[in-house]
Amino acid sequence: MINRRKTKPIRIGNVIVGGNAPVVVQSMTKTDTRDVKATLRQIDQLEDAGCEIVRVAVPDMEAASALAEIKKCARLPLIADIHFDYRLALVVIKNGIDGLRLNPGNIGGREKVTRVVRAAIKKQVPIRIGVNAGSLPADIDKSLPAADRMVAALMREIELVESLGFDLIKASLKAFDVPTTIEAYQKASALIDYPLHLGITEAGTPPEGVIRSTAGLAPLLYEGIGDTIRVSLTAPPIEEVETAWEILKSLNLRSRGPVIISCPTCGRTEIDVRGIAAEVRQRLAACPKVLKVAVMGCAVNGPGEARDADIGIAGGKGRAVLFSRGEKIKTIDEADILTELLAEIDRFRG
Ligand code: SF4
Numbered sequence: 279m280i281n282r283r284k285t286k287p288i289r290i291g292n293v294i295v296g297g298n299a300p301v302v303v304q305s306m307t308k309t310d311t312r313d314v315k316a317t318l319r320q321i322d323q324l325e326d327a328g329c330e331i332v333r334v335a336v337p338d339m340e341a342a343s344a345l346a347e348i349k350k351c352a353r354l355p356l357i358a359d360i361h362f363d364y365r366l367a368l369v370v371i372k373n374g375i376d377g378l379r380l381n382p383g384n385i386g387g388r389e390k391v392t393r394v395v396r397a398a399i400k401k402q403v404p405i406r407i408g409v410n411a412g413s414l415p416a417d418i419d420k421s422l423p424a425a426d427r428m429v430a431a432l433m434r435e436i437e438l439v440e441s442l443g444f445d446l447i448k449a450s451l452k453a454f455d456v457p458t459t460i461e462a463y464q465k466a467s468a469l470i471d472y473p474l475h476l477g478i479t480e481a482g483t484p485p486e487g488v489i490r491s492t493a494g495l496a497p498l499l500y501e502g503i504g505d506t507i508r509v510s511l512t513a514p515p516i517e518e519v520e521t522a523w524e525i526l527k528s529l530n531l532r533s534r535g536p537v538i539i540s541c542p543t544c545g546r547t548e549i550d551v552r553g554i555a556a557e558v559r560q561r562l563a564a565c566p567k568v569l570k571v572a573v574m575g576c577a578v579n580g581p582g583e584a585r586d587a588d589i590g591i592a593g594g595k596g597r598a599v600l601f602s603r604g605e606k607i608k609t610i611d612e613a614d615i616l617t618e619l620l621a622e623i624d625r626f627r628g
Pocket of ligand 1: 541542543544545546547548574575576577578579580
């Protein structure tokens with residue numbers, strides 16, 4: 279049982295982040311934001327995959343204007359990602375953005391920060407203060423360990439906006455190095471009660487990026503740390519969302535769609551476990567209903583797992599036993615296993 283750390287809730291569009299809210303899945307569009315059509319298409323795809331908040335890069339004024347159009351049509355809450363130019367933040371706030379991601383320290387001094395923070399307070403727009411190990415301020419004490427340098431940078435940014443009366447804050451401390459990231463989040467969560475957005479930055483391509491992200495996010499989530507997550511992959515953003523959901527499902531933090539339990543196969547395997555599991559996975563890829571399906575190769579662990587799942591099969595010589603809701607339904611010939619299993623899944627789905 280995971281005891282989630284209590285954080286101060288904020289609202290990003292219609293999504294609550296922190297407090298008692300479930301861990302929220304985030305991703306980022308990878309289109310040119312100025313291409314409104316392509317960006318909206320990708321936001322729709324992300325929504326279908328289970329994304330709950332989308333960040334959009336705003337590199338210039340043209341992108342800021344395009345974001346106003348995108349905001350009018352997108353159903354998901356949008357966060358504008360802004361660096362260096364405070365005027366971009368003012369424009370997107372004026373145009374109704376749901377959240378900002380910026381570092382107050384890199385938008386040009388207290389006066390400009392004050393203008394952004396005042397606008398954010400007026401429209402109640404939360405700001406994610408995102409510290410990245412690769413771009414820490416030059417004057418942070420270099421003798422400190424990396425995680426401490428990140429926390430020091432974060433606290434400085436937070437103190438700056440707090441001094442302006444702002445507290446709609448979400449924080450992140452991302453690094454490529456997993457132990458550094460874990461340590462930074464652990465230290466920050468002991469110091470602040472703002473919601474934390476978790477991520478391993480620049481994690482790379484799948485499968486390494488998936489593994490690196492999982493290695494970094496899972497220990498923190500298991501400790502109850504983290505209110506939103508993003509898996510950063512050099513891959514289509516849908517894969518980021520799918521990975522994030524699998525991490526949350528594996529920790530029993532969230533439920534969505536199918537969970538497929540299948541044995542690794544071995545010398546005792548008597549049916550085509552790999553083929554059946556792959557087919558079931560593909561058929562259920564877009565299924566939003568929460569259900570557990572077990573595909574097991576023999577009588578060693580098969581009946582136990584198949585009984586524990588909503589629907590399962592346990593292989594035997596040239597046949598398999600089909601289970602549904604913990605009950606043995608029938609014995610099926612090998613040639614009919616897939617058809618019968620899929621039919622039972624359809625009945626379960628209603
Ligand atoms: Fe092997 Fe049976 Fe275990 Fe599958 S369930 S890995 S076939 S022992």
